[in-house]
Amino acid sequence: MKCTQCGEREAVVQLTQIANEQVVHLHLCERCAAEKGVETAAGVGKTPIGSFLASMGPADLAGSGVTPDGDESCTNCGATIADFKQTGRLGCAECWLAFERPLRDLVRRLHGSSRHTGRRAILTEAGPGTVPGGRREGPTESDLRSQLKLAIEAENFELAAELRDRLKGLE
Amino acid sequence: MIDLSLVADGGMGWLDASGPQSHLVLSTRVRLARNLSGRIFTTRNTARERLDILSQVAAAAAETVCLHRPALFRLDQLELEDRTLLHERHLVSRELAGLDGTAGVRAGAALFVRDRLSIMVNEEDHLRLQGLHSGLDLAGAAGAVEGLDVELGQRLAFAFHPEFGYLTSCPTNVGTGLRASVLIHLPGLVLTKEISKVLQSLGQVGLTHRGLYGEGSEVVGNFFQLSNQTTLGQSEPDLLDHLGKMVRQVIEYEEEARLVLRRNVPAIIEDKVWRAYGLLRYARTLTFEETMNLLSGVRLGVGLGLIKDLSLYALNKMLIFTQPTHLAVAEGAAVDDPELAVRRAAYVRGLLEAEAVRRG
Numbered sequence: 230m231k232c233t234q235c236g237e238r239e240a241v242v243q244l245t246q247i248a249n250e251q252v253v254h255l256h257l258c259e260r261c262a263a264e265k266g267v268e269t270a271a272g273v274g275k276t277p278i279g280s281f282l283a284s285m286g287p288a289d290l291a292g293s294g295v296t297p298d299g300d301e302s303c304t305n306c307g308a309t310i311a312d313f314k315q316t317g318r319l320g321c322a323e324c325w326l327a328f329e330r331p332l333r334d335l336v337r338r339l340h341g342s343s344r345h346t347g348r349r350a351i352l353t354e355a356g357p358g359t360v361p362g363g364r365r366e367g368p369t370e371s372d373l374r375s376q377l378k379l380a381i382e383a384e385n386f387e388l389a390a391e392l393r394d395r396l397k398g399l400e
Numbered sequence: 401m402i403d404l405s406l407v408a409d410g411g412m413g414w415l416d417a418s419g420p421q422s423h424l425v426l427s428t429r430v431r432l433a434r435n436l437s438g439r440i441f442t443t444r445n446t447a448r449e450r451l452d453i454l455s456q457v458a459a460a461a462a463e464t465v466c467l468h469r470p471a472l473f474r475l476d477q478l479e480l481e482d483r484t485l486l487h488e489r490h491l492v493s494r495e496l497a498g499l500d501g502t503a504g505v506r507a508g509a510a511l512f513v514r515d516r517l518s519i520m521v522n523e524e525d526h527l528r529l530q531g532l533h534s535g536l537d538l539a540g541a542a543g544a545v546e547g548l549d550v551e552l553g554q555r556l557a558f559a560f561h562p563e564f565g566y567l568t569s570c571p572t573n574v575g576t577g578l579r580a581s582v583l584i585h586l587p588g589l590v591l592t593k594e595i596s597k598v599l600q601s602l603g604q605v606g607l608t609h610r611g612l613y614g615e616g617s618e619v620v621g622n623f624f625q626l627s628n629q630t631t632l633g634q635s636e637p638d639l640l641d642h643l644g645k646m647v648r649q650v651i652e653y654e655e656e657a658r659l660v661l662r663r664n665v666p667a668i669i670e671d672k673v674w675r676a677y678g679l680l681r682y683a684r685t686l687t688f689e690e691t692m693n694l695l696s697g698v699r700l701g702v703g704l705g706l707i708k709d710l711s712l713y714a715l716n717k718m719l720i721f722t723q724p725t726h727l728a729v730a731e732g733a734a735v736d737d738p739e740l741a742v743r744r745a746a747y748v749r750g751l752l753e754a755e756a757v758r759r760g
Contacts, residue, residue: 305440306440306441306444308444316443317570318441318443318444318524318569318570319441319568319569319570319571320440320441320443320444321439321440321441321444322435322437322438322439322441322559322561322567325561325564325567325574326561332564332571333563333564335571336564336571336574336575336632339571339572339630339632340574340575340630340631340632340633341606341630341633342632342633342634343563343564343632343633344563344632344633345561345562345563345564345565345566345574345575345576345632345633346633346634346635347565347575347576347578347634347635347636347639348546348549348576348635348636349560349565350553350557350558350560350566351550351553351554352437352553352554352555352556352557352558369469372462372469373462375458375472376455376458376459376462379451379454379455379458380455380459382451382455383448383451383452383454383455384448384451384452385451385452385455385456388452388455388456388459392459
């Protein structure tokens with residue numbers, strides 16, 4: 230079918246509009262659809278994960294504790310499922326817990342499984358200067374100085390103080 | 401201007417054509433995506449948080465044996481030209497170099513490099529550990545990256561979930577966070593028009609393909625990047641083993657296609673190779689794309705044993721140094737200078753002449 234707008238290119242998307250209480254069906258080609266601000270499957274498919282997300286309907290999110298319109302947010306970073314659908318990126322590690330059910334469903338489709346069978350993290354607790362024993366070769370004074378500079382620039386004073394102490398120790 | 405001499409081989413050890421199957425496989429890359437536990441992911445955090453992450457990674461990296469005293473490139477403090485150079489050397493992604501869109505480079509974007517190992521910091525994930533080896537060397541690249549991962553993992557808590565594995569910003573990388581890719585030259589399959597069938601069947605066994613510069617890039621010069629599509633559900637050795645098997649299969653197909661071409665249309669294939677060589681050796685202007693396509697023909701000629709006075713290393717070097725920014729920097733010209741096509745032709749001519757003389 231030809232595009233009802235330009236009459237030249239093949240229509241790839243059907244747009245239903247309600248104007249003046251009248252339902253109008255438009256069959257649009259990709260370019261005319263884009264001009265009307267409609268993202269076609271071809272356009273969405275350009276982001277690596279876009280096509281998967283596009284195929285995730287409201288039903289995929291039902292029963293997940295997440296409302297289909299995506300206004301449920303991650304308590305840690307404030308990201309919503311709607312944000313994720315738009316960017317294809319999660320906001321933080323906590324999002325994986327906040328949206329666990331829909332994400333499990335998504336990763337099953339992406340990877341054919343949701344169970345990691347590979348190597349496991351060695352440390353799990355975060356914290357500045359989390360350095361267990363077994364340090365093999367200590368950093369030199371100049372290493373420590375450049376790290377200190379970075380830490381001060383980043384205003385990470387806790388790490389800076391630690392580095393300063395270690396520099397003193399070296400002296 | 402950055403000083404790439406700080407890095408062994410200017411970060412191009414992977415170009416030396418010393419690895420297995422170097423006539424077909426340019427390089428093997430293995431990367432691991434990691435995020436720091438308790439930190440907001442890159443696309444949502446602040447400049448200050450990213451600088452803090454950078455300082456934490458710098459402190460941890462300095463204590464490792466694998467990446468001891470690495471060169472540090474602060475992408476966020478480099479000019480566009482230097483960032484593009486690092487990207488053209490395949491050391492950083494377009495995103496980290498701030499070459500995507502109008503957003504520019506992120507505060508805290510940085511690269512640590514030592515030999516063939518590197519870490520991109522504040523890419524889409526906080527850390528992207530990478531090993532880049534010459535030729536087909538999945539075990540070598542993976543072993544090196546694993547060593548770095550273990551050393552860093554003893555010092556940094558990575559975001560990890562008992563079911564999902566290593567947590568990433570994009571669900572396509574979750575689990576192992578491992579993406580292994582092999583940059584392979586497949587002119588035989590392109591000329592015999594078998595390539596789409598091969599790529600399609602790779603798709604069916606969980607592999608994907610990209611262009612010369614990775615994600616989102618076009619295929620140029622018949623170079624394809626083959627990599628694992630999935631990162632979850634299989635262990636690291638299984639993922640690597642599967643990719644390795646499939647790549648070896650593709651190599652067999654490519655060798656077979658070359659045999660068919662030589663047997664059925666020898667005159668056409670020899671003509672194609674020597675025309676490409678002739679143009680590179682004598683042309684007075686060359687665009688980058690034309691150079692890439694001609695280099696593909698010449699590389700095929702070297703692989704078939706038709707061209708003998710040319711090393712794979714020289715061919716690999718041309719791939720890098722004829723790129724717009726590399727050439728512009730070497731010639732002290734602007735990237736959009738129309739004269740560059742003339743300079744490119746002169747550079748290629750000079751290199752080919754020197755090779756011919758050197759190899760007698």
